[in-house]
Amino acid sequence: MAPLPAAAAAAIATASSAATPADDEAHSLLPSTPSDEEDDDDLEERAYEATEKVIVSISDFPDADDDEEESGLATSTAASGIPPFSWRKLWLFTGPGFLMSIAFLDPGNLEGDLQAGAVAGDTLLWLLLWATSMGLLVQLLAARVGVATGRHLAELCRDEYPSWARRALWLMAEVAMVGADIQEVIGSAIAIKILSRGFLPLWAGVVITALDCFIFLSLENYGVRKLEAVFAILIATMAVSFAWMFTDTKPNMKNLFIGILVPKLSSRTIRQAVGVVGCVIMPHNVFLHSALVQSRKIDPNKEHQVREALRYYSIESTIALAVSFMINLFVTTVFAKGFYGTKEAGNIGLENAGQYLQEKFGGGFFPILYIWGIGLLAAGQSSTITGTYAGQFIMGGFLNLKLKKWIRSLITRSFAIVPTIIVAFFFDKSDSLDVLNEWLNVLQSIQIPFALIPLITLVSKEKVMGVFKIGRNTQAVTWTVATLLITINGYLLLDFFSSEIRGLLSGSILCVAVLAYASFVLYLILRGTELPNQIITTIRKSFS
Template structure:
C-alpha cells in the first residue's frame, strides 16, 4: 500500500468551495493503513476494526490503577467496586464518542480543538493535556521501576533510569506497522488477565460481598478518605489522553468515507472499544477484589503500597507464586502503558500545535519530565514516596478530565461539524450527564482540599 498523504482535504467542506481546507492527517505514518474488507462476514469486518480499543484499554489498567485499587480494597474492602463499575461505564460512553468524532469528522480531538477554539483556549487545553500525559507517564515510570525492583531487586532509582530507554521498543514496533503494535498490546493484556485470573482463584473472594460492592453507597461521597480514593480511581479509569488517542487511531482503518461507511465504522469501533474496556473492568476489579479478599478481610487495612502487596501476597495466600505473578502483571502493565502514552503524546503535539516531532524526541522529552519528579520524591521520601506519588498522579489526571470531556461532548453534538452523524439526543444528554458527574466530583474534591 502506498503511504498516505500527510495532508487531506476537509471532508465537511461544502461542494465547490474554494480553496479547500488542508489538514495534516492524524498519525500520518499509519493513516488508513489497515484494510477493511467490504463484502465479508460480520466477524471478519469486526476483526479488521479490532485493535484500537485495546490500545485505549491499556490506559485503564496502567500502574496508577494498581495503587488506587490496592489502597481502596485494603482500606474499604469491596465498597469501591461500584466506583470501578461506574467509571468503566463512563469510559465506554466517552470512548465511543471519541471514535465517533474521529470517524465522522475526520479529526482527532486535539485537531478539533485547534480548528474550533481561539488560540488562547487551544494553548491552555494543550498545556493541561500535556500535564495529564506527564502524570500518566509518571505512573508508568514508577510502576515499571517498582516491578523491576520486585522481580530483580533493582533499586527504584535504577529502575526509573532504565525506563528512559523504552523509546527503542516504541520505535521498533511502529517501524513494522500498526497491526504489530496492536498485537503486542493484546499479548501483554492477555498476560495481565491471566495473572489476575490465577490470583483470584487462589484468593477465593466472597462472591456475595463482591455483588454488594457493586451497589454505590452514600459513604463514598461523605467520607473524605474514601472520596479521595474514589476520585483517584475515576482519574485512573477515565483517562483524558485516551480520548485524544482513540479519536486518532480509529483513522488507521481504511473504511468507506460516505455516510453508510462511516456509520458502519462507528458501530464496529464502538463494539471494539466496549469489549476491550470490559477486559479492563475485569482487571481493575480483580486488583481491588484481590486486595479486599487478602488484606482487608485479614484486618490489614493499611496496605496501600504495591511493594507491600507483593511482600504479603504469597504468605497470606499460601501460594509461593502469587507475588511473582503479581509483579509480572505489573511489569506488563507498565510496558503496555508506555506504548500508548507515546502515541497520545505524538497525537496531542501534532493536533494542538500542528507540530510534527520525531517519535524518539517526543518520547524522551515526556519521559524526562516524568523522571525528574520521580527521582526527586524517591530521593527525598524513599520507596514509600513512590506509591503516594502514584495515587497523586491519578488524582491529577482526574482533575484534567473535564478539559477533555467537555470539548469532546460539545464537538460530537455539533451538527455543523458531524453532519448526520452527530450524537442523537439520548447520547448527547447521557454524555453531558457524565461530564456533570466528573465536574461535580472534582469540585467536591477541591472544596475538601480547601
C-alpha cells in the same frame, strides 16, 4: 473535435444543473474534510499517513458473499444500507479499543483498586462497573469524533478555539499526560524492582522502562498491527496474572456478586469511591482514542463506511472495557479477601502491595509476589507506551508539528522521564510514593474538564460532525455524565486541598487559582452551548 449539437449541449447543461443540488445535499450531510489531493494535507500533521493505515475492505457498497449475491440477499442488503455483520471485519477493526483500555489498567488504577478492596472490601464493585460504563460512553464519543471527521480531538481543538484557549488546552493536556506517565513509569520500575528481588533500584527501573518503550514503539515501523499484537500480549499477561491471584486467594463469590449488584456507600469509604470514579477518565486517553481509530482506512466522506466503522469500533471498545473491568475486579477482590478489616488496610500502596500479598498468602507453586510483579510490569509497560503515543498526537495536533515520529517520541518521553528519574531518587520509600501518587491523582483530576468539555462540544456540532452529531437525548446524557465526573473530582480536590493548604498566603493563592480555573471551565462550557446566544437574544427582545 466537432462541436456538440445545440440540443445535446442543452441537455448536458440541464442534467448538470439538476445534479448539482443533489450532490450538494449529499455532501452537506457529512462533515467537510480535506481531500487527499489537496496541498494543505502536506502542511498539516496527521495521526497516520495513508500508507500506514490498515485496509479493512469497506467498498463503495456493502460487502456481500458470492452465495448471497446468487440468492438475492446482496440486493436487499445494499438497499437497506446495513451490511451483514462480519467476524473478519471485526478482527480487522480490533486494536484501537484495546490500546485505549490500557488507561483503565495502568498502575494508578491498580493502586486505586487495591486500596478500594483493602478499605471497602467488595462494597464498591458496583461503582467500578458503573464507572467503567461511563468511561465507555466517553470513549465511544472520542471514537465517533475521530471516524466521522477523519481528524483527532487535538486537531479539531486547534481549529475550534482561539489561540490563547488552544494553547491553554494543550498545556493542560501535556500536564495531565506527564502526571499519568510518571505514575506509569514508577509502577513499571516497582515491578522491575520486585522481579529483580531488589537488586535494581527504582531509578534503574525508570531508565529501563524509558529505553524499552522506544523498542516497542519501533515495532510500528513494521505496521500498526504488529504494535497492537504487542499490546494484546501485555493485556493477556495482566489477565492471566491477576486471574491466577484471584483463583489462588479464593474470594467469597457471594460477596462479590452482592458487591456488583447492590449499591452501598458509607462515609468511611467515600474517598475510595471518589478514587474509583476518578481513575476511570484519563484526559490523555480521550485524545488518544480519537486518533487511534484513524489507523483504519475509512473515507469520512462516505456515510456507510463511517457507520460501519462506528459499529465495529463500538463492539470492540465494549469488549475491551469488559476485559479491563474483569482485571480491575480481580485486583479489588484479591485485596478485599486478604486485607479488608485488618490493621494493614490503610497502609497498602503500590510499592508494598506485593510484600503484603506474600506475607498473607505465602508462596505456593509460584510465589504470589512475583505473579503480582509480572502483572504490574505488564500494566506499567503497556500504559507507558500508550502514554508516549498519546503525547505524540497531543503535541502534533495542537501545535501542528510536522515532525518525524521518533523525534516526537523523544520529546514526549523526555517530558515524563526527566521528572520521573528525579522522583525515583527522592521518593524511594513507600510513604513518599503514596504522597506523590496523591498529588499526581489531583493533578490529573484538575485536567478532566479540559478533555471532556471540548469532546462533548465538538461531537454535538453539526458543522463538525455532519449527520453523525449526537442527538439531544445523548447530549443530555453526556453532559450529565460529564457534570457528575467533574463534581466527583471537585470533591476529591476540595478534600485534598482542605487538608494540605494552611496559612493565609497559600489560601489566597489557592483562591485565585480556583477562580481562574473555574472561569476557564465556564468559558469552555458556554462556548460549546447555545446558552450565550439565547441570553443575547432574550436581552435584545426585552429592549426591542
